Amino acid sequence: MYLLLIAHILQSSVLAVRSCPTLCACTYGSSGTAELRLVQCSDPGILVVPINVPADTVKLRLEKTLITRVPRAAFYNLSELQFLWLGYNSITSVHPSSFVNLKALRELRLDGNLLTSFPWEGLRDMPQLQTLGLHNNRLSSLPAHAALFLPNITYLDLSSNRLTILPAQLLDLWFPLQGGQQERRLKRRILGLHDNPWLCDCQISMAMSLSMSLGSPVVLMDQLLMCSRSLDQSAMLLTQAELSRCMRPSVQPAATRVISPLGSNVILRCDASGYPTPTLTWIKTSSYADCCQQLILENSEQLPKNLESFMQESPRVGVRWSIITLNGLSYKDAGEYRCQARNMAGISEAQIKLKVVGVTKLLHLPKKKSLKTPPKSSLKYGKPNRNPATINNSSVKENQILQNIKPPSNNKTQTVPNLVPKVFPVDKYNKITKMINAKKKSQTSIKSTPPVNSTTALLSTTSLKYDEDGQGQ
Known part of the structure; x- marks a missing residue:
């Protein structure tokens, strides 16, 4: 029974396929x-x-x-x-x-x-x-x-x-x-x-x-x-x-690529010729997106979009030019602009790419600090120290030495303060002391000689030049 039902369905389908409409x-x-x-x-x-x-x-x-x-x-x-x-x-x-x-x-x-x-x-x-x-x-x-x-x-x-x-x-x-159908058979x-x-x-x-x-x-x-x-x-x-x-109209833009800084003003122009005189339309077809402009471009208007333009006919028949003005450029103005010319004979268009670049501020370099020249007192006993801290320390030590020198007395014999630990080695100091004493002995024979100031004696004696090793020249 089941086989008969299947055969009936198949027969009905075959008849439906092979049947002809009334x-x-x-x-x-x-x-x-x-x-x-x-x-x-x-x-x-x-x-x-x-x-x-x-x-x-x-x-x-x-x-x-x-x-x-x-x-x-x-x-x-x-x-x-x-x-x-x-x-x-x-x-x-x-x-x-x-x-x-x-x-x-x-x-x-x-x-x-x-x-x-x-x-x-x-x-x-x-x-x-x-x-x-x-x-x-x-x-x-x-x-x-x-x-x-x-x-x-x-x-x-x-x-x-x-x-x-x-x-x-x-x-x-x-x-x-x-050229529109390159390497393709029409x-x-x-x-x-x-x-x-x-x-x-x-x-x-x-x-x-x-x-x-x-x-x-x-x-x-x-x-x-x-x-x-x-x-x-x-x-x-x-x-x-x-x-x-x-x-058919032909279009010639003033420039095909324009690069302008952020915030500047730009004028885009194109000229068209054809007969009858073509009409011109500006269309923005795309925008440039990069890492720094993505947030601005996400909120921009949908593209492509028609732009308002200023159109002017030439004195010559069939010639017309048009411009658009972009004031205060921002990143959303960057992109591809098309100038489209149309008349009864056809359509043609030209492409202009506008790139907006950021303005870079110049950074002023800091002024170089001039090294202070060491005081003259630091040069009396040898070559100056190149380290400013050392120079300052040496000048302080010399001031302390001069303050510790006591005023001269009326006695014929005068003592020189103990400066050995602060300035010179012992052997060099002894040599200087002997020279000072010898000079003083030669001056004691004259009674009218005023008392010698110890500070003056020390400075006049040390007018001899010494090199770095302390040797007299």
């Missing part, structure tokens, strides 16, 4: 050795997208029906689907999540419907998509953000719509600047832009001229594009409109 035709097509499931639904009685399409379907065609909308996750179970044709129905809206899980889809066609807008962000769910057909709808605008979701598209048909302006962002995608793209009421401006003129240039990565399905000066005027061939002066 009013549809299911066939197999060969691709090499593999057989591919093809499902075609073209009955006018079909009002909604079928939900029981076999899961192994590779190509699904829902054409010439009365389907008016494509709901969310309408093809979620068709993970092997590679071709989805929804042409010539009555579709007026497509949900942004209609194409979820279509990882293998390579071709999507919505030609001949009533679409006034298309969910370009829904292309993210189809990473392998290369062909997108939107011919013969009612699209009146092509948003700039569409360029973000079209890098992999190599075939885009926008013909027979109501488009008037081609965004500059798409020009940058289809016709990148020289993709060849096929564009259908004809049968639209284009305005005679620089975007469509630029696309036309670039597509006709040698080695262009873009090929137009039809080069006979029509344009008009305004929506009310009659159209003319784009080649007949005099739009040769259209030029």
Whole structure:
């Protein structure tokens, strides 16, 4: 019994996989050795997208029906689907999540419907998509953000719509600047832009001229594009409109790197040229962070951010310059600034890096203390002592010696104070004493000689010069 239940479940699942939706035709097509499931639904009685399409379907065609909308996750179970044709129905809206899980889809066609807008962000769910057909709808605008979701598209048909302006962002995608694609081969793209009421401006003129240039990565399905000066005027061939002066802007900054001290004032300037005259915008895109500025930068404003600037046109047509002033620089002002120029022909920008450095204070070195010259009294008995403390001590000792000398008496014999322990060795002192006594004896014969002062005698006697060893010269 259990085996019969399992067999019934397997049989039901197989029938569900191989069953074909009502009013549809299911066939197999060969691709090499593999057989591919093809499902075609073209009955006018079909009002909604079928939900029981076999899961192994590779190509699904829902054409010439009365389907008016494509709901969310309408093809979620068709993970092997590679071709989805929804042409010539009555579709007026497509949900942004209609194409979820279509990882293998390579071709999507919505030609001949009533679409006034298309969910370009829904292309993210189809990473392998290369062909997108939107011919013969009612699209009146092509948003700039569409360029973000079209890098992999190599075939885009926008013909027979109501488009008037081609965004500059798409020009940058289809016709990148020289050097922008370094060492990388550009993709060849096929564009259908004809049968639209284009305005005679620089975007469509630029696309036309670039597509006709040698080695262009873009090929137009039809080069006979029509344009008009305004929506009310009659159209003319784009080649007949005099739009040769259209030029993508170029930007030249006054300096690419600026280093300024903390608290100073800085003026950043850039010049732009192009036709029509471009508009200039200043954007701060990043800040510098290091160990000393991290706390300040954490509290700074979110980047990137637009900055207020002063703009001035030049007397020459198509030339304009702009400046921004930064007063009292702080560390949060450091970073990368971009001057962006934009006109109808495209966008270009220049980069300026500003570095703020701190102010270093000069430190005054302390004055050197001059050594005091030793007193003259310290030089009487030999060479001076180089140590100031020793010099001071020796001068104190000499003062003590002079104070201990007693005044002279009337006696003929005078004694010299005992100075031996304080100044000289004993043998040297004895020699000096003998010399003094001998001199005094020679003076005692004269009675009128005034008494000799012991201090004077000592100083006059010691006027002899002695070297370091105490030897007389």
